[in-house]
Amino acid sequence: MKLPINVTVNGTPQTHEVEPRLLLVHYLRDVLGLTGTHVGCDTSQCGACTVLLDGAAVKSCTVLAVQADGGSVTTIEGLAEGERLHPLQEGFWERHGLQCGYCTPGMIMTAVDLLRQHPDPTEAQIRDGLEGVLCRCTGYQHIVAAVQDAAQRLKAQ
Amino acid sequence: MALSRVVGASIKRREDPRLITGQGTYTDDVRLPGALYMAVVRSPHAHARLGPVDLGPALRQPGVVAAFSGADVPLSLPTFAVLNPDKPPPARPALARDKVRYVGEAVAVVFAEDRYAARDAAELVEVAYEPLPVVASLRAALAEGAPLVHDDYPGNVYVRLPRSQGDAEAAFRDAKHVVRLEMVSQRLNAVPMEPRATAAEYRRGDGTLTVWSSNQVPHTLRGVLAAVLELPESRLRVIAPDVGGGFGAKLQVYSEEALVAWAARRLGRPVKWAEERRETMLTLSHGRGQEAVYEAAVDADGKVRALRARVVGDLGAYLLLYTALIPMLTINMLVGPYDIPVVDSELVEVFTNCAPTDAHRGAGRPEATYYLERLMDRVAATVGLDPAEVRRRNFVRPEQFPYTSAVGSVYDSGNYQMALDKALALANYDALRQEQARLRGEGRYIGIGISSYVELTGVGPSRAFGAPVWESAVLRAEPDGTLTLISGVPSQGQGHETSFAQIVAGELGVPFESVQVLMGDTAVGVAGVGTFSSRSMPVAGAAVVQAAGKVRDKAVQIAAALLEAAPADIEYRDGRAEVRGAPGKAISFQEIARAAYAAFKLPPAIEPGLEATVFFDPPNMTYPFGTHICVVEVDPRSGEVQILRFLGVDDAGRIINPLLAAGQLHGGIAYGIGQALWEEIVYDADGQLRTASLMDYTIPSSRLLPRYELEHTETPSGTNPLGAKGIGEAGTIGSTPAVVNAVLDALAPLGVTHLDMPLKPERIWQAIQARK
DSSP states (O other): OOEEEEEEETTEEEEEEEOTTOBHHHIIIIISOOTTSOOOOSSSOSOTTEEEETTEEEEGGGSBGGGGTTOEEEOGGGTSBTTBOOHHHHHHHHTTOOSSOSSHHHHHHHHHHHHHHOSSOOHHHHHHHTTTSOOSSSOSHHHHHHHHHHHHHHHHO | OOOOSSTTOOOOOSSHHHHTTTOOOBGGGOOOTTOEEEEEEEOSOSSEEEEEEEOHHHHTSTTEEEEEETTTOOOBOOOSOOOOTTSOOOOOBSSOOSEEOSTTOEEEEEEESSHHHHHHHHTTOEEEEEEOOOOOSHHHHHSTTOOOSSTTSGGGEEEEEEEEESOHHHHHHHOSEEEEEEEEEOOEEOOOSSOOEEEEEEETTTTEEEEEESOSOHHHHHHHHHHHHTOOGGGEEEEOOBOSOOTTTTSSOOHHHHHHHHHHHHHSSOEEEEOOHHHHHHHSOEEOOEEEEEEEEEOTTSOEEEEEEEEEEEEESSOOSSTTHHHHHHHHTTTTTBOOOEEEEEEEEEEOSSOOBOOOTTTTHHHHHHHHHHHHHHHHHHHTOOHHHHHHHHBOOGGGOSEEOTTSOEEOOOOHHHHHHHHHHHHTHHHHHHHHHHHHHTTOEEEEEEEEEEOOBSOOOHHHHTSOOOEEEEEEEOTTSOEEEEESOOOSSSOHHHHHHHHHHHHHTOOGGGEEEEESBTTSSSOOOOSOTTOIIIIIIHHHHHHHHHHHHHHHHHHHHHHTSOGGGEEEETTEEEETTEEEEEEEHHHHHHHHHHOTTSOTTSOSOOEEEEEEOOSSOBOOEEEEEEEEEEOTTTOOEEEEEEEEEEEOBSOSOHHHHHHHHHHHHHHHHHHHHTOOOOBOTTOOBSOOSTTTSOOOOTTTOOOEEEEEEOOOOSSSTTOBOOOTTHHHHHHHHHHHHHHHHHHGGGTOOOOOSOOOHHHHHHHHHHHO
8 A cells, every 4th residue: 555745855846655664764765766865773773864854853764754745855965055065064074074974964964953953062062962873983073073163164154 | 205295184085075965875875777675584593403494475475576595595605714724614505504503694585676575575484493502602612512503513613723932831930920811802793884785787698797785895705706606707797886884894705795696697687685784783794702811920020921811712603704814813913012922822713603703893903902901900900010111111122123923923113112101191191190099089980091002904915824915006097197096995984085096196296186096896907805904005005106106107208208318317206207407398297198198209119008007915014003091980870981081192104194094093992992881792592682783782972982182103114115004993902901991990999800891881880889
């Protein structure tokens, strides 16, 4: 049995018929071909799948596609404006905030929401705010620097 | 060698633009129209006779195209580390045949039109098992009369390897003190953020098979697949695209990779597989898994005269590619940075009904360093010396290099005292100890832990290793003067595309942006070996700089011909060739490249083209070193450890990109702290895995980890033209003992002298209670 959903993804309206059990992350990756959002676990721990749903960071492995019906999703592919990178993308690049890059889309999307809540976060707020996204490569120090860098860029805008 | 401004610069990474915009291509991102999805049926028993496998219920599901069990699939996978020459290693079938030997072992595979259908169908396969008694720990496996994991390995012992030098008996008899410790380096899981994935497509028309896999060694994977599938390597293309972390666990050829490749040809449709995290925990090769008893014969001055060590390695149920080699690397680094002339060691490798172990960040060296550094602290406590002083008294001295250790390892260069002193200065050690005393007076449990390490990287030469450990580089100037470098080492996040481009740009004086780096595709370039054992800079980087040197030499030859001068009169600098003494007579690298391919101005003696291929086989391994210091506070009410400071001084020889080097250290340190404080793979007595998800297996989050205060020294290596040593594992090797020593130092006033990792709050709290 399939259900129709209408979701705006990165500004583009999408209409599909999906199984009720289809995870949002699989809808994005397998149906829409937006493979920038990654699957890293099966218990909602790792955060690699984080996207924005109606502006809030959610773990798309723990959202059903049907739950996003009528909503607006932003993935990592929708963050930059044409050639202009988002300040977080700039910050991660500048400060070596990624190594293998697999957690990075989830890390950046989570940081988007973090900076919305705390535009001038302390290191402790950053470490707390990113607790739900796991990275095995960086040890987090350059990620913290990247988020701080982005916060500065956003303030200057 | 002309390496200049670009080498040693913290250039931001070439890889990042695609990765920060979601344009990376990880294996499961590869789109193969018409692909079938594979799901794996796995044994729920740790040890059982395998009865009939009924695939019928799965095959009858809509969307299911095929299913196979071990009877249908004649594939077995090899091991390369055959340490017991007396008998053939146990067979490693891709799908279990008569028996299953660990929970999670693959028993059948199902292929369906979509992921969900494949997963549903896999759950419907009915397998008959006849459970057998289980040995799920070293103790159980080595017990008298224990059931056998493999019938032809009595006592579950794969091999016993003694290695000794000198008269240990005499040394221990004459010792002023004998210090003894029993320690465990617990089983770990690498938990790369990208779970394993493999995809394959067979083209019947030209008989070629293309395999994508999240893998550290695409050329090795090609070689093994070619052998097991009976396909020529020249018809088999293996691609490691963007890979989300390896850490040694993807230095492997897994059953699933072979099954995907086999099925693509058998079924005539592309096949995709992506494991679930649960499958990672169950069957990605586990790391570490050792128990050790160490004894030091110590004189009155705290000098260790002899070391006795018995190390027992848990191999798990099967030998993967390098399973039996890893514990041997512990023995190779038995004495660490210390001048201990007498050793008496025995390594025992044991089969258990648990997942197989294999390479895991540090691969045997973190274990060696952990045992030694724990022992050194006990020596200090026994003799009544400061832990830093004990280490200083035992270090190999700078004038002793190159140093041949009592187990036969030849350390190329080092200055362990310098790293220790620099770390102590960075920590303001004396003031720290005073502060500790003051806070102890206030009833707080503050600990300071030191760890000094040396580790072996860039393994080689091939003839000493009995295995190919060279590395390749192909450097090709294009006709427009830009360059393409093809390296044999793929990346799992290390930044090779950036650092290797820096080396080429530095050597040839061309813009960094003009150097394109390709890797990870067996159809491009020449054969390579792969990324592991911290070899990318000392071995692959050495091949790069040598290839750049050869291109430069030919460029000079061509320039000489074009400028009508002798090659000896050409000065090549900053991307230009100039005739010495005639500044007007000059030509750029770009013009040289164009002329090389246009060819009509070349004299007959010079072949057209401008490229070089190098295979670099390192003459010896190279030995980075350092000292880490950790400061912790333990909350006695909860047992929780808070890391107040983590400092380190590391020496990896010449650093190509400091930003990337720092990243490798940060990540390595985080990894080592994880083993010290939180991570462990736990099997119960029935061989059931208790830590099969990230809820139970705690890899550190941003909140749990401290800042790292790092400095470095640069003692060049003479074993490669870059002067570089490997750095990818050093952080892991140095950090774990620093943390554990710090916690034990914190608990010392309570009389706690030993704890095994991980030092979770519960374990610490119970130790504190026991002392009350």
